[in-house]
Amino acid sequence: MATADKVLVYDRIKGVKQIPLEEFYTSGHRTCQGCESATVMRQFIKAAGPRTVVAGSTGCMYVANTSYMTTPWIVPWMHTQLGAGGSSAVGMAAGLRALMRKNRIPQEKINVISFCGDLGGGDMGLSGISGALQTDYDLLIIMYDNESAANTDIQATGLTTWGAQTTFSPVGKVERIMHRRWKKNVAAMLAVGHPNCRYVATACATFPPLDFLNKVRKALSIGGPTFIHTYDPCPKGWDFHPRYSHELGELGVRSGLLPLYEIIDGEVVYTYDARKTAKGRIPVREYLTRQGRFAHLTEEDIAHIQRMVDQMWDEWEVPGVAPFRGTLKVSA
């Protein structure tokens, strides 16, 4: 492991038997069968523990978890507006700091976690998250990315994979590919632009095992504002049987399409190194052909995605993270 990992002191979960048994996000929610975002909720609060307050932006994980006067949350949870993932985290952290300063509540470490979807965080709420990452409050923002506005029946967002079918990009007879944007690189963008933010990571709830739990622990231990982007396979929107949710995440990571890394104090540590010089990667075809949203892709389309992924790992200055190329040249 890299040096930064040694510097960072945190309560590491070393094996599955050490995972806390108690749930703080419990059964009885309104998510889909096999929901990976529910797994993200369950695991981040397991890692954070009971002394945590959570805010959730509008999206699947709001509507599915606190609607019709019931909730599966055991820790305090608050709904916030679609684009307010960052500002609500700052508000909660500032409120706790003020209450402690005035001795209204005892001095103790209370984790502040705010989650938002890929639409709420990566598109709408980006400025709020940027603001939050420039503060000195201890807070963690988790963007759960199921590559669509899944709550409102699958609309494309800035983080949807190129070529995917959504209700905003239906497959046509004349135009086969209606979603022509490449997936927005949110975690790296935030890391590059916010040097005061000490911890930015990408993760997948189920692969590699324990990885996400420990990334949450690291983010909460290092201090200051932190950010984690999770890749959540969505059985409803990606169109695969819920039984295989965990497998899709693993394939996405191993194909190199969903890069897993941490950026700790400016140092990049790969969780799954998909460079050919390291672990390498499986063809993207194995990931794409297991999803109904890509059923219309032709060989040419798959080759295009493969080329983009190869470029990301073989040509980028920081592979899988930052899309810069070449050496510094002084313009004439």
Added chain:
Amino acid sequence: MIKRVEINYRGIFQKTLAKRIGGDIVMIAARMGQVGFSNGRYSDAPERNGIPCKYFAFVSPDLSEEELEAECGAKLDIDEANISVVLDDTMVKGVEPWAWHGVRPINEKVVPYGYMLVVSRRRPEDLVRFMARKPYPYYLAILEGDASFAGLWVYRDDLTHERVLGALAALDPQLLSIEAVKGYLWDKTHEEHRVEAAQKAYESVRHNVHEVTPLQGIDWPYEIPKLPKWHEFSEGVVVKAVPREFHLGPKGQSRNQLFKRGTTKSQRPVVRFDLCTKCTLCWLECPDQCFDPTPDGYYDVDYEYCVGCGKCAEVCPVQECIVMVDELAFEDNRSPWEHWKRDPEGYIRWAEEKKGTHRVLPNVVTGTGQRVVEAEPVPVGGKPKPAARAGA
């Protein structure tokens, strides 16, 4: 006069199917000179995989379109149905939509001498034994077939759509005549096999209609939740959190008591505790937190909360240790671990009987179908073998 048809379906899996049936009822009725319209139940959107949902079709021979819409449009649910279609037979155990309607009987809306049309391979008595007793007689019609499941984008064209239309014509020729159904399907597709599928279903369902008397069925065990009045909401619309509670053993974890959603499942996991290696994966990967760690290191299942996604069966590294079994094979939600502790041999015998001789494995892209494979049973005391990954 208004004829009301409701289509009970599994959210997302059968969304396209139900919508097409509802829409086509309107189109075919129009060919017969009737007026109709079709809509989904508002509170079902946005749908979740597996959650019981409804689609409606309303047809009238004499009302104008405006009058029909004024009578039937913009309602949370209908009060009565002349025909209630059920696209997955496991819904006869009760339907709990996600909008806090409670666990309702599947036959709740059926009128006296109305019809329930269930897609099933079971005998009528095997369905009625799960259904609520009604104070009046009605008919149960069975359209022989498997529940047709697909995803949001890849549709499963297995002719269930055409067969249901043919079956409806068999039940109420005034609503849809078989000639109109066949004419519509031919004009729309020019495909003979679709017309034939409707005709065959029409003929078979006519001989598969059974009267259900007020003596048949069960006393409904679920209460309908009482919705709070506006003045009963707490300030700021605060919802009480689930109280913190955890101990090892069955139901040791506190859970949301007001929404259990167990009726989402059409299959449930059956666990062979004697093969379990205590690897934790079923518990760790469950998105619904329905595995309870036990004092001896196993994981009990709370079936009231299990939604039957099948992830546990897929991640389990031991062959035949966790197997998904049709939900209609089970009468109750009792703790399997307690059963096993009390009577280890009896439990394994029971579990193997429920599991049967074949395993149904859905393809990764749901709409492309499923595989049925013969089981390789592991005897008691047999050496656990590593599981083969089902995903193909």
